[in-house]
Amino acid sequence: xxxxxxxxxxxxxxxxxxxxxxxxxxxxxxxxxxxxxxxxxxxxxxxxxxxxxxxxxxxxxxxxxxxxxxxxxxxxxxxxxxxxxxxxxxxxxxxxxxxxxxxxxxxxxxxxxxxxxxxxxxxxxxxxxxxxxxxxxxxxxxxxxxxxxxxxxxxxxxxxxxxxxxxxxxxxxxxxxxxxxxxxxxxxxxxxxxxxxxxxxxxxxxxxxxxxxxxxxxxxxxxxxxxxxxxxxxxxxxxxxxxxxxxxxxxxxxxxxxxxxxxxxxxxxxxxxxxxxxxxxx
Amino acid sequence: xxxxxxxxxxxxxxxxxxxxxxxxxxxxxxxxxxxxxxxxxxxxxxxxxxxxxxxxxxxxxxxxxxxxxxxxxxxxxxxxxxxxxxxxxxxxxxxxxxxxxxxxxxxxxxxxxxxxxxxxxxxxxxxxxxxxxxxxxxxxxxxxxxxxxxxxxxxxxxxxxxxxxxxxxxxxxxxxxxxxxxxxxxxxxxxxxxxxxxxxxxxxxxxxxxxxxxxxxxxxxxxxxxxxxxxxxxxxxxxxxxxxxxxxxxxxxxxxxxxxxxxxxxxxxxxxxxxxxxxxxxxxxxxxxxxxxxxxxxxxxxxxxxxxxxxxxxxxxxxxxxxxxxxxxxxxxxxxxxxxxxxxxxxxxxxxxxxxxxxxxxxxxxxx
Numbered sequence: 001x002x003x004x005x006x007x008x009x010x011x012x013x014x015x016x017x018x019x020x021x022x023x024x025x026x027x028x029x030x031x032x033x034x035x036x037x038x039x040x041x042x043x044x045x046x047x048x049x050x051x052x053x054x055x056x057x058x059x060x061x062x063x064x065x066x067x068x069x070x071x072x073x074x075x076x077x078x079x080x081x082x083x084x085x086x087x088x089x090x091x092x093x094x095x096x097x098x099x100x101x102x103x104x105x106x107x108x109x110x111x112x113x114x115x116x117x118x119x120x121x122x123x124x125x126x127x128x129x130x131x132x133x134x135x136x137x138x139x140x141x142x143x144x145x146x147x148x149x150x151x152x153x154x155x156x157x158x159x160x161x162x163x164x165x166x167x168x169x170x171x172x173x174x175x176x177x178x179x180x181x182x183x184x185x186x187x188x189x190x191x192x193x194x195x196x197x198x199x200x201x202x203x204x205x206x207x208x209x210x211x212x213x214x215x216x217x218x219x220x221x222x223x224x225x226x227x228x229x230x231x232x233x234x235x236x237x238x239x240x241x242x243x244x245x246x247x248x249x250x251x252x253x254x255x256x257x258x259x260x261x262x263x264x265x266x267x268x269x270x271x272x273x274x275x276x277x278x279x280x281x282x
Numbered sequence: 283x284x285x286x287x288x289x290x291x292x293x294x295x296x297x298x299x300x301x302x303x304x305x306x307x308x309x310x311x312x313x314x315x316x317x318x319x320x321x322x323x324x325x326x327x328x329x330x331x332x333x334x335x336x337x338x339x340x341x342x343x344x345x346x347x348x349x350x351x352x353x354x355x356x357x358x359x360x361x362x363x364x365x366x367x368x369x370x371x372x373x374x375x376x377x378x379x380x381x382x383x384x385x386x387x388x389x390x391x392x393x394x395x396x397x398x399x400x401x402x403x404x405x406x407x408x409x410x411x412x413x414x415x416x417x418x419x420x421x422x423x424x425x426x427x428x429x430x431x432x433x434x435x436x437x438x439x440x441x442x443x444x445x446x447x448x449x450x451x452x453x454x455x456x457x458x459x460x461x462x463x464x465x466x467x468x469x470x471x472x473x474x475x476x477x478x479x480x481x482x483x484x485x486x487x488x489x490x491x492x493x494x495x496x497x498x499x500x501x502x503x504x505x506x507x508x509x510x511x512x513x514x515x516x517x518x519x520x521x522x523x524x525x526x527x528x529x530x531x532x533x534x535x536x537x538x539x540x541x542x543x544x545x546x547x548x549x550x551x552x553x554x555x556x557x558x559x560x561x562x563x564x565x566x567x568x569x570x571x572x573x574x575x576x577x578x579x580x581x582x583x584x585x586x587x588x589x590x591x592x593x594x595x596x597x598x599x600x601x602x603x604x605x606x607x608x609x610x611x612x613x614x615x616x617x618x619x620x621x622x623x624x625x626x627x628x629x630x631x632x633x634x635x636x637x638x639x640x641x642x643x644x645x646x647x648x649x650x
Contacts, residue, residue, distance in 0.1 A: 183354050184387040186374040188401035188452065198404070202391045281390035281434060 026262075032255035041249055051256035061240070061257065068236040071154055071226075072219035076166075078159040079215040080208065083166035087207075088200075091174035102171070109164055117228045120157045124148040124229070149231025157225045162218050166211035173207025174200070205279040213272040217265050237261065305330045305488050306351065306369070306456055311360030313346055313512075320346045321512045324360070328456065328490060333482050335491045335499040338509035339535075344492045345384075347509070348458050351490065352381045364455065380449035381458045385465070386441045388433035394444050395420070395429040401452040419451040422481070439470050446478075450485060459491045463498065475501050496536050500524070508532055515646070531646035533570035538606070540576070540617050542569040542640060551640075554613035558589045558637045568643050573606060573620035575639035579632040590634045593617065595627055609633060 034047045055061050086105065094101050108116070123129045126143035134140045146152055177200060185195040223238035230236065237257065244254030304327040313321040321343045328334050338344040349355040351362060353374030362369035369377055380401070388397050398419050402412040420426045423443035428436050433444065442462055449457055463471045463478075479502045482489050493499055499506050500520040508515040508523065508531075515535075516528040527533035530541055544553030546562045553569070579590055593611035600623065607619045609631060619633060 178385075178387065180383050180385060180387040181389060183352075183374070184381070184383060184389070185400070185404075186354075187352060187379075187381045188404065188448070189375050190400070190404040191373075191375050194404050198400075199389060279391070281432065 029255045029258055032252050033259050035252045037250050037252060043251060051253045054253065055256055055260065061237075064235060064237050064240055067151070068220055068238070071151055071158070071234075071236060072216045074155045075158040075162060075219040076212050076215040078155065079163040079166040080212055082159070082163045083211060084170055084208065086163075087167050087171035087174055091171055105164055105167055113161060113224060114228075116161055117157055117225055120153065120160070121148065121229060124153055124156075148229060149234065151230065151234045153229040153231075154225045154234045154236070157229055158219045158222060161225070162215045165214040165218065169210035169214070170204060170207040173204040173210075177203045202279070203281075206276040209272050209275045209279070213268060217268060220265065221261065303330055304328065305332075305364065306490075307363040308347075308351070309361045309363065311347070311350060311357045311362070313343070313350060313355065314358050319512055321350075321357075324509075324512070324514055326507055326514065326517060328488055331486045331488055333479065333489045333491065333502060333504045335493060335503035335506045336509055337493060337496060337499040337506050337535075339494055341511075342509045343512040344494075344509050345460055348381075348460050348490065348492050351456075352379055352458050353377050378455045379458060380452055380454040380456075381460065382442075382445045382449050382462045384460045384462065386433075386445040386462075388441055388444055388448070390433055393430050393432055394425060394436065397433065397444055398448045398451050400448065405452075415451050419447040422450070423447045438465055439474070442466065442474065446481070450481075450487070454487060456488045456490065459489060461492055461494070464493070464495075471498075478502065500536070506536075508535065510535075510646070526641060527570055527643050529644045529646045530568055530570065533641075533643050538573050538618055538620070540571040540573065541643075542571055542615075543567075544569060551637075554615035555611065556589055556591055556615070558587075560637055560640075562642060568645055569640040570643045571617075571635060571640045573618040574604075576617055576619045576633050576635045578619070578621060578627065579634040587637045588634050589637055589640075590632060591615075591617075592630065592632050595629050595631055598627065607631075 032043075033051055034049070036044045036046065036048060036050055038044050090098055090101050090105075121128070124147040125131070126145060126148065128148070130147060131140075131143040134144065135142075181199055181203070182195060185199045186192075190198060220236075221238055223236060223242050226234045226236040226239050227242075230239075238261075241254050241257050241261075244250045244257070306328040308324060308326040308328075311321055311324045312319070324343075324347060326334075336344045336347060346355060350357050350370070353370075353372065357370060360370075364378070369379075389400065392400065395416055399412050399416045402415060407415075416429075417426070420429055423446055425440060425443050425447065428440060428444075433441055436444070442465075445462070459478075463474050466474060475498055478489075491499075491502065503520055505517060505519055506523050507517040510531055516523055516532045518526070518528075523532060524536055527536065527539075533539040533541065542553045542556075544551050544556075544567050546552075546560070546564050546567050548564075549559055549561065550557055551560045551562060551567060551569070591611045593609035593615075595607055596610050596616075597608040599606045603623060604620050605623050607621060607627060609617045609619055611617060611633070617633060621627075
């Protein structure tokens with residue numbers, strides 16, 4: 001149907017793109033993770049497993065990884081708790097306002113991440129909007145200091161930022177449920193609550209899994225929210241990677257952590273793919 | 283020449299069904315979507331154990347009427363009564379009415395067995411009872427072998443049976459069927475018409491069946507309610523609706539017919555070059571004459587009450603057992619004649635029909 005030349009023209013650029021900007025960097029990172037840094041701050045190209053040994057032995061990396069996962073898990077749960085009801089309402093009850101409300105969920109995605117993170121800074125800070133208000137109505141006498149520079153602030157900000165990402169696949173899954181299945185369920189005597197748990201929710205599971213994966217994976221790799229709002233107690237694993245590639249100048253160790261993260265994320269994606277397949281019916 | 287529908291039987295059958303107590307009473311139901319009136323003032327009674335077909339073209343409002351009975355739509359005005367109980371105030375899940383959907387609407391995440399047991403599970407019946415009733419229902423529709431299959435793994439005809447079992451297992455008082463056979467191919471469809479009808483007799487549940495296919499309606503129904511642009515045109519047994527169509531629309535929608543426009547003067551009907559005595563009121567008249575009631579006349583004089591006319595054959599269409607012949611008579615009167623297949627007829631024919639077979643029908647008012 002298409003000529004050889006045409007096929008070449010359309011396939012080569014993307015292949016080239018993936019090779020140069022994805023495969024080569026990963027390969028380089030893979031190599032770096034087996035190299036080391038000399039006391040004179042030079043990269044030594046001798047193959048060894050020292051970086052991985054250090055990762056396994058030093059508890060600081062494990063603790064930070066676990067904290068990152070705990071933060072990501074909370075973001076995932078909160079964005080599901082916010083995103084699912086929102087998607088459900090929009091899909092089933094919004095009627096003619098559906099498109100408008102959908103746009104309102106999407107529009108925040110056009111605003112820069114940094115702007116949204118800084119917005120929380122001005123809200124949560126010790127002389128921020130929230131603390132001023134709380135003192136003004138005499139609920140507190142002194143500013144609450146756990147609001148900013150804490151894991152709480154990171155979870156809050158990331159939930160705010162990633163809820164649309166959770167909302168979208170859930171909304172898509174709900175929109176795909178044929179409405180006559182809901183009618184059939186009512187027809188067979190199931191009330192709206194029974195219908196939700198027996199028909200709507202099971203059929204929306206692929207969307208829930210996709211949304212949960214988005215929230216967890218994106219939060220796990222985030223470094224800006226902890227950098228801006230996390231403070232010392234809200235440091236996440238990506239902040240360590242950033243400093244290892246920057247000020248600490250230990251690219252090999254940074255590469256090793258990154259590779260470890262990559263393995264975790266890829267396994268998660270694989271798992272979520274399996275789950276989605278298991279719950280898709282067409 | 284035998285007319286396929288002896289009118290005497292039609293009359294007795296209608297008297298019989300009217301005597302049964304009404305199970306569902308639809309009273310003055312109207313429905314509008316915005317400014318678009320889909321149903322206007324529909325009143326209809328459905329008897330216990332009856333097979334009633336709501337017949338109509340697409341857009342006639344038949345599916346909307348069914349959805350109002352099921353509870354998926356709310357009527358703009360009017361009432362539904364099931365015995366002493368007002369039905370239209372109940373949500374669909376409290377109505378003892380079940381539906382077989384046009385596209386079956388089987389739950390894709392549940393097996394055939396789980397689909398059939400759904401209604402009993404949400405009603406919290408004991409597990410042993412559910413298992414037994416589901417097994418019986420699957421047996422009744424011959425789907426026991428596929429009990430563990432997911433709906434996507436079985437054929438359209440099989441899905442249709444499962445949908446039927448899923449509705450019937452709940453022992454509803456009324457079963458609604460929304461064009462359930464329209465997705466099946468012609469052979470399977472005819473087979474299912476017979477099976478569905480015998481199943482209905484066996485279970486004794488009233489069926490309200492929606493279709494646009496007049497042949498299907500004739501084959502299966504005890505009574506047909508013909509809906510046109512949101513209003514009932516006629517409700518009668520298939521025989522009655524065929525032999526005594528109330529309006530020109532009914533006569534044309536159900537089978538073929540010749541519509542003759544004429545004038546009654548002094549007990550004589552005049553229509554084009556034809557004239558015959560008939561006990562009809564004075565003034566303009568519209569008559570329906572079925573093609574099978576017109577025959578090719580033999581030589582010699584005909585009896586009393588028989589009308590004769592000569593015409594030129596315009597077209598002859600072979601339909602298997604019968605043929606339809608279009609004949610142009612004097613004064614541009616076109617008559618369609620149904621005869622037993624008997625080869626090509628000559629170009630000039632002599633036609634005759636009994637005056638009694640030309641049935642008066644009302645003009646169908648224009649509706650938008």
